[in-house]
Amino acid sequence: VEFIIYSAHPLTEVMATFCVIPALVLAGDERVSYRKYLVIGLLLGLGVVLRPHYVPAVGIAAIMIGKMNWKGIWLPMAIGGTAALVISGSTDIAFGQYPFEWFSNNYQRNIVDNVAARYGVSPFGTYFGFLAFLLSVPLLIVLTLLVRLGAKGNALLITVALVNILIHSFIGHKEYRFIVLSTTALMLVAGNATGLLVRRAATKWPQWSSSVFTAATLSIWLAASLWRFPIFSQYDQLQPPIAAQAMDKYRNDPALCGFGVVGIHFSQIGGYSRLHRDVPLIIYQGQKTKIQP
Secondary structure, three states: OOHOOOOOOOOHHHHHHHHHHHHHHHOOOOOOOOOHEEEEEHHHHHHHHHOOOHHHHHHHHHHHOOOOOOOHHHHHHHHHHHHHHHHHHHHHOOOOOOOOHEEEEEEEHHHHHOOHHHHHHOOOOHHHHHHHHHHHHHHHHHHHHHOOOOOOOOHHHHHHHHHHHHHHHHHOOOOOOHHHHHHHHHHHHHHHHHHHHHHHHHHHHOOHHHHHHHHHHHHHHHHHHHHHHHOOOOHHHHHOHHHHHHHHOOOOOOOOOEEEEOOOHHOOOOOOOOHHHOOEEEEEEEOOOOOOO
């Protein structure tokens, strides 16, 4: 469900996931070629550039993929990764910045100045709480069992997923989108396990066509997704109606020169993703704030 919701937003976590996951899947291909590891290195490098927080998980992935094959695997991966860094640095220069200036600024603001903490901090196990709430405990248990069943041959995906969750658990400010790499990887493993169960069922009950088991399984997963969709799409429920209605009403007003909100927390406003207008957005969070004309 989150893939559908996030697909309309160019979030760096999502774009990084779209780079890292194909690299991990490609690494599972037993065919060995210089070009293959060159592409893997490029994709992993782009993933790191888009989401530097993925460095530990990507680093573990590189170690698991490269092993001790320095010339055949590590060299092309290093070349591909370097190419990704060059692309990023060149883009910075093209926009009038020095290479990776965005990273130093991000580090200064979020690590040194601790700005991210202003948006809220959560305890270590929060991500497991997120998963239990969004997926439901029964569905989370089912997915865990499927991941356990599909572990054979998918150690790379599982390891990257768990390392990524662990690293982000140490970061005070937590959002579900930060671990979309992990949920994507684990869903792929669960999907593989589901396919294995379908094949086992078709073998055990040959009188039934395998397409019957496939259709039944797809129906079950579709029903589960539709069941949890309202939970994932509760954004409009969290946004106060008055703020949502005002944004919807005035976003296309040519006379709109700014938008002010009083007494509502900034996380419930919707921001420019709801307003869709390049005008100042002013938020007064105090209940007793008075705006002078």
